[in-house]
Amino acid sequence: MKTPIYLDYQATTPTDPRVVEAMLPFFSQRFGNPHSRQHAIGRQADDAVEEARAAIARLIAADPREIVFTSGATESNNLAIRGAARFAAGAAGARRHIVTCATEHKCVLESCRALERDGFSVTRLPVNENGLIDVGRLAAALGEETRLVSIMAVNNEIGVIQPLAEIGALCRARGVLFHTDAAQALGRMPLDVNAMGIDLMSLSGHKVYGPKGIGALYVRRRPRVRLEPLFAGGGQERGLRSGTLPAPLCAGLGEACRILEAEGAAEATRLARLRDRLLDAILDALPDTHVNGDMRHRVAGNLNLAFPGIDAEALMASVPDLALSTGSACTSASVEPSYVLAALGVGSDLAFGSLRVGLGRFTTDDDIDYAAGRLVAAVRRLRAGTVRHPPFHDADDLKSRHNAEHL
Amino acid sequence: MNVCYLDHNATTPIRPEAETAAVDALRRCGNPSSVHWAGRDARHTLEAAREAIATLVGAKPASVILTSGGTEANNLAVRGCRRPVFAAATEHASVLSAIGGIRTLPINERGLVDIEALDARLAAAQVPPLVSVMLANNETGVIQPVRAVAEIAHRYGAIVHCDAVQAAGKIAVNVGDLGVDLLSLSAHKLGGPAGVGALVVNGETPVEALVRGGGQERSRRAGTENIAGIAGFGAAVAVVTGGGGTDWRRIDRLRQSIEDGVRRICPSVAIIGEEAPRLPNTSCIAMPGVSSAVQVIRFDLAGIAVSAGSACSSGSVRDSHVLAAMGVGSEIARTAIRVSLGWTSREEDMNRFLDVWTDIYLKARATRPAETSVPETSATSMARLP
Numbered sequence: 001m002k003t004p005i006y007l008d009y010q011a012t013t014p015t016d017p018r019v020v021e022a023m024l025p026f027f028s029q030r031f032g033n034p035h036s037r038q039h040a041i042g043r044q045a046d047d048a049v050e051e052a053r054a055a056i057a058r059l060i061a062a063d064p065r066e067i068v069f070t071s072g073a074t075e076s077n078n079l080a081i082r083g084a085a086r087f088a089a090g091a092a093g094a095r096r097h098i099v100t101c102a103t104e105h106k107c108v109l110e111s112c113r114a115l116e117r118d119g120f121s122v123t124r125l126p127v128n129e130n131g132l133i134d135v136g137r138l139a140a141a142l143g144e145e146t147r148l149v150s151i152m153a154v155n156n157e158i159g160v161i162q163p164l165a166e167i168g169a170l171c172r173a174r175g176v177l178f179h180t181d182a183a184q185a186l187g188r189m190p191l192d193v194n195a196m197g198i199d200l201m202s203l204s205g206h207k208v209y210g211p212k213g214i215g216a217l218y219v220r221r222r223p224r225v226r227l228e229p230l231f232a233g234g235g236q237e238r239g240l241r242s243g244t245l246p247a248p249l250c251a252g253l254g255e256a257c258r259i260l261e262a263e264g265a266a267e268a269t270r271l272a273r274l275r276d277r278l279l280d281a282i283l284d285a286l287p288d289t290h291v292n293g294d295m296r297h298r299v300a301g302n303l304n305l306a307f308p309g310i311d312a313e314a315l316m317a318s319v320p321d322l323a324l325s326t327g328s329a330c331t332s333a334s335v336e337p338s339y340v341l342a343a344l345g346v347g348s349d350l351a352f353g354s355l356r357v358g359l360g361r362f363t364t365d366d367d368i369d370y371a372a373g374r375l376v377a378a379v380r381r382l383r384a385g386t387v388r389h390p391p392f393h394d395a396d397d398l399k400s401r402h403n404a405e406h407l
Numbered sequence: 408m409n410v411c412y413l414d415h416n417a418t419t420p421i422r423p424e425a426e427t428a429a430v431d432a433l434r435r436c437g438n439p440s441s442v443h444w445a446g447r448d449a450r451h452t453l454e455a456a457r458e459a460i461a462t463l464v465g466a467k468p469a470s471v472i473l474t475s476g477g478t479e480a481n482n483l484a485v486r487g488c489r490r491p492v493f494a495a496a497t498e499h500a501s502v503l504s505a506i507g508g509i510r511t512l513p514i515n516e517r518g519l520v521d522i523e524a525l526d527a528r529l530a531a532a533q534v535p536p537l538v539s540v541m542l543a544n545n546e547t548g549v550i551q552p553v554r555a556v557a558e559i560a561h562r563y564g565a566i567v568h569c570d571a572v573q574a575a576g577k578i579a580v581n582v583g584d585l586g587v588d589l590l591s592l593s594a595h596k597l598g599g600p601a602g603v604g605a606l607v608v609n610g611e612t613p614v615e616a617l618v619r620g621g622g623q624e625r626s627r628r629a630g631t632e633n634i635a636g637i638a639g640f641g642a643a644v645a646v647v648t649g650g651g652g653t654d655w656r657r658i659d660r661l662r663q664s665i666e667d668g669v670r671r672i673c674p675s676v677a678i679i680g681e682e683a684p685r686l687p688n689t690s691c692i693a694m695p696g697v698s699s700a701v702q703v704i705r706f707d708l709a710g711i712a713v714s715a716g717s718a719c720s721s722g723s724v725r726d727s728h729v730l731a732a733m734g735v736g737s738e739i740a741r742t743a744i745r746v747s748l749g750w751t752s753r754e755e756d757m758n759r760f761l762d763v764w765t766d767i768y769l770k771a772r773a774t775r776p777a778e779t780s781v782p783e784t785s786a787t788s789m790a791r792l793p
Contacts (some may be wrong), residue, residue: 006436006445011632014436023433027426027600032712033418039712041410042417071475071602073621074630101602107620107629133716141428206631213475213602231482232563233501243478244595246417246602276571296754299676316443323443 001366009358022255026248045247052254073183074216074336076202081111083227095147102343109362130294131160153185159302168197187260210256212247271300281372415749422598429639456641465581477572479591487614498734518549535564541699542574547680548689558587603636638750653750659687
């Protein structure tokens with residue numbers, strides 16, 4: 001076992017060495033611009049981009065022509081929500097109501113806020129205390145004016161899986177577009193855009209052992225979903241997303257998807273076992289530990305643990321050889337509890353004592369046993385008052401914590 | 408067959424230093440927004456690259472907004488300023504189509520923006536606009552008098568944006584010397600990886616975010632940063648500022664050799680933009696009587712990568728807006744190809760190019776006038792000029 005141990009797989013995942021290998025040829029050997037189809041060097045790059053597009057499409061049961069490459073899930077979410085809302089928004093009878101939920105990723109909430117400033121109305125659904133939305137409540141929120149529902153597939157802090165197929169069926173019945181942010185879901189649960197009635201789906205490279213700087217947006221062709229582009233120019237990606245496609249990054253995301261297609265299910269089974277092993281070890285030693293979010297409808301690689309009476313920041317600082325994160329987000333210089341946990345009704349005391357543990361492809365049994373031992377010992381020490389809270393509040397630290405709100 | 412690559416303005420091969428930096432960053436893990444060691448490591452990589460990029464253009468690191476590339480940087484500048492936009496008619500599509508209602512500034516036959524017309528337009532403007540003028544054109548290599556444009560524009564309270572995507576790494580680019588408020592850069596045009604660029608904001612120019620979400624890039628560009636790409640960008644830029652980059656005088660001589668060569672074969676050949684200051688690597692050559700589409704196919708068959716002077720989309724041949732703005736007639740514009748050299752170019756590449764150019768030209772001349780019409784079949788396979 002090697003320390004330090006990385007247990008923050010929801011923030012980002014290490015790039016799989018096989019993905020790196022798949023990317024290498026497109027840096028210096030096949031370096032062409034994929035849009036330069038007029039010459040052989042350009043066509044080589046374009047072929048690689050199209051193979052990657054097909055691999056992504058296969059993983060979500062889509063047509064390759066429905067995949068638009070972006071710079072990442074944040075851009076995909078912006079393009080999907082603002083693009084769908086704004087397309088023909090000025091036309092007579094245009095629908096100007098969006099429904100989302102309180103626990104969405106910051107970039108979804110910010111995209112909705114931008115639309116509000118432009119005169120759209122936004123409904124933010126609450127979630128149950130297990131983190132899941134109430135589909136009946138969603139149905140009640142839909143009206144004649146509703147254009148789009150944006151509900152994430154898997155939450156980044158608590159790992160809970162929303163009932164996508166039910167939401168999709170409801171949206172279809174009511175003639176409303178359904179967008180889902182699946183950055184945390186891809187490869188961790190089966191995704192089928194048709195079975196789930198999904199019209200728009202955001203994907204990320206670096207959450208699936210691919211590179212950072214690449215993502216994709218699934219855009220349904222039948223019936224066609226129309227979007228206003230976020231930025232314009234050379235007209236690449238069918239005019240939906242201009243800019244030179246980065247062939248190495250596209251190839252990397254494609255390879256990451258191929259690996260998930262072959263190994264995703266087995267990986268989820270292995271991670272569920274490791275996750276349970278970690279949780280059992282902690283609950284055995286610290287029976288008052290609480291798990292935030294539903295345990296049944298949850299991806300395998302996530303735990304969000306609340307340790308009563310503990311400051312999670314202090315806990316993290318006392319196990320510096322583990323890379324973990326708090327569920328808490330920071331705004332300005334003052335630390336506030338996570339809005340996700342707040343939406344679940346977790347009191348701020350417990351929210352401040354909450355820690356996100358993210359497991360993934362390179363996590364081993366030994367890692368888990370070690371981490372469990374370290375966490376249990378640290379909690380006990382903190383409770384016994386034998387350690388002082390380490391100094392956290394220097395300027396740099398506050399700045400980086402300020403940035404940690406959107407992982 | 409060994410490919411002779413003469414399309415460096417579309418993308419230039421990554422520098423070994425940049426590839427090493429990118430791949431090294433790719434093999435490490437961490438989100439720069441995370442507070443733990445993995446996050447701090449990524450943050451360090453990010454900030455070191457930002458500093459290198461700032462140094463290249465004489466700006467402060469905090470003024471560099473990292474983006475997914477030049478197109479996004481241009482869109483961020485043009486849309487993010489919330490002003491009416493005046494742009495040179497020869498600007499890249501990512502400027503001209505970033506927003507509706509852009510007023511184009513006329514270009515003279517040398518390819519240069521008409522300064523007097525700019526002055527008159529600014530004097531008549533009700534609201535001080537954003538003026539967007541590129542430093543060097545991607546199709547012709549023509550270098551605009553950006554400093555003069557900025558001086559006039561600032562007199563009228565305008566904001567000045569400069570798309571320096573094609574110029575950076577080839578000629579000096581300094582925001583202070585140019586006097587611009589906003590400057591766009593792209594990594595893959597200067598030896599870095601594709602998928603990363605920057606908008607440099609000189610001073611306090613307010614720019615509204617295009618991609619919203621988390622607080623990255625001082626809330627001006629949300630999304631987890633492309634660490635590997637940014638590391639590669641920083642390393643490529645460091646090669647340029649360290650003086651270890653391309654010997655552009657050598658490239659200029661190589662370009663001169665092909666321009667002299669084609670003129671020897673065909674004295675009536677048009678080299679578009681040659682009357683103006685140009686980048687040392689770009690040549691826009693119109694071969695009389697042979698469409699650019701035919702030329703590009705013939706060059707491709709001979710293992711030579713060049714691009715057409717006219718951009719195509721949705722299957723129809725369209726004249727280049729750059730050449731049209733310069734007043735180049737469509738008869739000539741449709742025969743223009745772009746030859747762009749770079750750090751890997753060698754003398755034998757020039758010889759190969761000249762041999763094939765000569766061959767295409769002489770064969771076409773021999774069969775004329777029967778086959779001089781512009782073919783339509785190849786258009787569908789051609790992308791817009793990147």
